[in-house]
Amino acid sequence: MAELAVEVAYAGPEGQAVVELVVPAGTTAWEAVGVALPTLPGGIQPxxxxxxxxxxxxxxxxxxxxxxxxxxxxxxTLDPMEARRRRAAR
Structure with missing residues (x-):
């Protein structure tokens, strides 16, 4: 079976990471996240x-x-409409 080189990326307050993976052809986005999860910053809940x-x-x-x-x-973390309201109120 063919293999694919893909990446899984995350950026947030917990940290940021780009994990390079080689996965079998037919792998879904969610399956790739599952494979990368142990190497992503701790505490994230995809x-x-x-x-x-x-x-x-x-x-x-x-x-x-x-x-x-x-x-x-x-x-x-904040609804975009609420953010606009707050900026307009200043």
Whole structure:
């Protein structure tokens, strides 16, 4: 079976990391996150609904192709509309 070189990336208050992986063809984005999780900063809780590939949101079942970078997104700490309201109030 063919293998693919992909990356899993995370950046947050816990730290940042880009993990290079070689995975079997047919691996999904969520499976790649699972493989990379032990080497990512401690304390992160990935969510299947918050994944992307090169800045474009994708589903957890997205099948990867060679060279993909799976990005793990964090939940927003502040709603963008609320942030705008606060800036306007200043």
């Amino acid at each position: 969510d299947q609904g918050r994944l992307g590939i090169f800045g474009k949101k994708v589903g957890a079942e997205q099948v990867l192709v060679a060279g993909d970078r799976v990005e793990i997104y964090r939940a927003l």
